[in-house]
Amino acid sequence: MPVPASFNDITQDPNLRRFIGWVWYEKEVLLPKHWLQDTFKTRVVLRVGSAHYYAIVWVNGVQVVEHEGGHLPFEADISTIVQASPGDPCRITIAVNNTLSPYTLPPGTIQYLKDESKYPKGYFVQNTKFDFFNYAGIHRPVVVYTTPVAYIDDITVTTALSGNIGVVRYEVSVIGSSQYSLSLNLREKEGKVVATGQEAVGELKVVDPKLWWPYLMHENPGYLYYLEVKLSAQVDEDLTEDVYTVPVGIRTVHVTSSQFLINGKPFYFHGVNKHEDADIRGKGLDWSLIAKDFNLLKWLGANSFRTSHYPYAEEIMDLCDTYGIVVIDECPGVGMKDIENFGNQSLAHHLVVMEELIRRDKNRPSVVMWSVANEPASELPPAANYFKTVIAHTKAIDPTRPVTFVSNANYARDHGAPYVDVICVNSYFSWYHDSGHLEVIQLQLNTQFENWYETYHKPIIQSEYGADAVSGLHSDPPLMFSEEYQVAVLKQYHAVLDKKRKEYVIGELIWNFADFMTDQAVTRVLGNKKGIFTRQRQPKPAAFVLRDRYWKLANESSCLPRTVQYYNL
């Protein structure tokens, strides 16, 4: 079985495609000799980028780590095990189980179907209330790397602006020695050192900094400085050195009652919702696919996306930082529709997932907001305390970013909305409600925005809207599932968005960037077809409509002088 990849679509075996339970991966690797000889100086670490959903890892038969939750990395110090038998290959065994429960994120249930006149003995299915295929396996790279035994464990960077001074606050945590010194250099992209530091906690100042700007908001988007942190530590009689470099984008984020400000300028999200999803590899990381998707985002004139409905690969996030694609970083709180999903067990796990996500993505300038869930049953009374707690915890760990969750609840009955900084609303007028009635979209959308704004006086993002279109299916007048209908829905939404974006609507994210696989259902034709691109990343007519719109929006909302205009690439 290849890694990284979902195991589901690799073979012709239908049982493996829908398999629920334990799968086992094993590989022997030869590690460089000097990693194994330097017993007291080298720390050998095994890191798994993500495994869906629950994983247990052994090295040479010894259990080294277990981890709950897909989409986020975990690691184990394996030094003592591999250094104990330097002559042998290192055997890595990873067992992965994709069974979901009411307390996992996302949640799911196992249902035993006991009527033996209909189902064989022991027959069960896994039910989920989210709309994407529960791909499983080892989805991201597994690597073995080394550090010295005294090492840089973590670096936290936050940035601020004070007049023409860029302030880079940092905190370095060191493990393995209490006798050490640090040397920090903040370098421009081109290498020149602009500030230095020696303390574990400090502030670096940059005069007239080059700010990190979103794509299409500035002629030089995604500008990154590099903070190089050098640790020299005394370990027994020896001096060891560890070096780590963090990309730093100097930028600020603020939310007012009607605006989202990046570097003090109003930012309008014109972007997409995505999935990690493609033929054959499922949710497995694929560099060619990632590069293609970023090219399509740029072509489209999209300045942002939401990581619907779980954290995406670090490789993707790195490119967002580099290209200036703004991210709403969402945790896997999706499909939380039952009362059991709001109990203490779920809550405790949700808090841990937010901690892991923030630890991974906190230094990324592209991440401007955390989303703690998608379309939970937030009208249930326990959702009030649940979201109050998750959001307060998220803000306590990261006080620098706004927090939201994405709602499709009625504005008057949503118990989580009082705690968010930005209201994110999903709606599918003329699709799931009033199916086929394009003529009611404008009225209903207008009412939706006014109700939310009058209740909360917080800026609003239309975080999902769209319609299924089966590529190549035509109908005039537009009927549901045709390419023409998808275009018509978009245009009706845009008419209202164009009015409301002048007031308090701060963004629009189409559902979805590309068609994607779901469970089989009577409403799904080999998956969800709301993509503006097919699953193979070919444009439907809706992609061209959005492309025209996004480039126009870019010209209106960028900080370039009025005479300078963007032209479609």
Ligand code: GCB
């Ligand atoms: C939604 C969900 C998304 C679905 C989409 C749809 O509201 O957030 O996960 O895929 O609707 O197409 O039904």
